[in-house]
Amino acid sequence: MELLIHSIQLDWPVLTPILICSILVVAVAINRYSFYKQNKRDVVQFIPKLQKELAKENLSGAQSLSIQLGGVIGEVTEEAVRIFTEQRAGFSRSFDIASALATRKLENHLTVLGTIGGVCPFLGLFGTVVRILYTFQDLATQGNQSAAVAMGIGSALIATAFGLGVAIVAVIFYNYFQSVVKHYEDDFNLIKLLFLSFVDSNDEVTTKTSTNIAL
Numbered sequence: 001m002e003l004l005i006h007s008i009q010l011d012w013p014v015l016t017p018i019l020i021c022s023i024l025v026v027a028v029a030i031n032r033y034s035f036y037k038q039n040k041r042d043v044v045q046f047i048p049k050l051q052k053e054l055a056k057e058n059l060s061g062a063q064s065l066s067i068q069l070g071g072v073i074g075e076v077t078e079e080a081v082r083i084f085t086e087q088r089a090g091f092s093r094s095f096d097i098a099s100a101l102a103t104r105k106l107e108n109h110l111t112v113l114g115t116i117g118g119v120c121p122f123l124g125l126f127g128t129v130v131r132i133l134y135t136f137q138d139l140a141t142q143g144n145q146s147a148a149v150a151m152g153i154g155s156a157l158i159a160t161a162f163g164l165g166v167a168i169v170a171v172i173f174y175n176y177f178q179s180v181v182k183h184y185e186d187d188f189n190l191i192k193l194l195f196l197s198f199v200d201s202n203d204e205v206t207t208k209t210s211t212n213i214a215l
Contacts, residue, residue, distance in 0.1 A: 014127030014159055021116045021123070022166045028109045029173045036106075036180050039071035043187045047194060050077065054198050059085050076102050076188055080195050088199050095195070099188040106181045110174060117171035124163020131156035 046069055053062040059081055066078035079098040083091050135156065 014123065014130065015162060018120055018123050018127075018159070018163050018166055021120050021170075024112055025116055025166060025170045025173065028112050031109060032173075032177050036177070039073070041069055041071050041073045043073060043190065046073070046077075047190065050191075051194060054084075054194070072102050072106065072184065073187055073191075077191055080191055084195050084199070091195060091199050092192070095192050099185070099192070102188065103181065103185060106184055110177055110181075113170045113174035113177070117167050117174055120163045120167035120170065121160075122163070124160040127159030127163070128156040131159065 046065070050062055050065055053059075053065060063078055063081045066074045066081060068074070069077065076099055080091075080095055083094045083098070087094060
């Protein structure tokens, strides 16, 4: 405890940015966890219901299901129904735009975690190097004092440990949230494939009808 207090008193200019980074990590983690939890939906039960409505060409029913579902998945599905109604020929490109915009919303603030995970170890290392330099300076002016040297080096290592701890937590949260975003992207692709299956089936019916008329 004495070593920690000593480090805070001497190295607070370096420890303060790391402390700010730790607060940012906690804030972003709470924000993203809350956002993902609010938008979590059971796609496994939703997809069969949506498929039935599309099979019946009941687009208003499909839109109602999307609104009832809510969340990011519901918004993307509602936009997919609108695109399917207005421009089936260019459905794939238009849906990709809608899903990309939704993905950006899901990835919001994640770059903060990635940046902190990369920068914090260097902040801690910088603090360690500076404190060791001051320790050698004190050693040169005050003579050989092993206790003072040990205290200085121990204080220097606290900055590195603090920086590494914050970085590890940031990277863990970053990787976890990226996996959550990937799961949402898989759901978007599943919805896209569902709509494309009906686009292709309608195209086949139209082609067969045109061929019969020509014959």
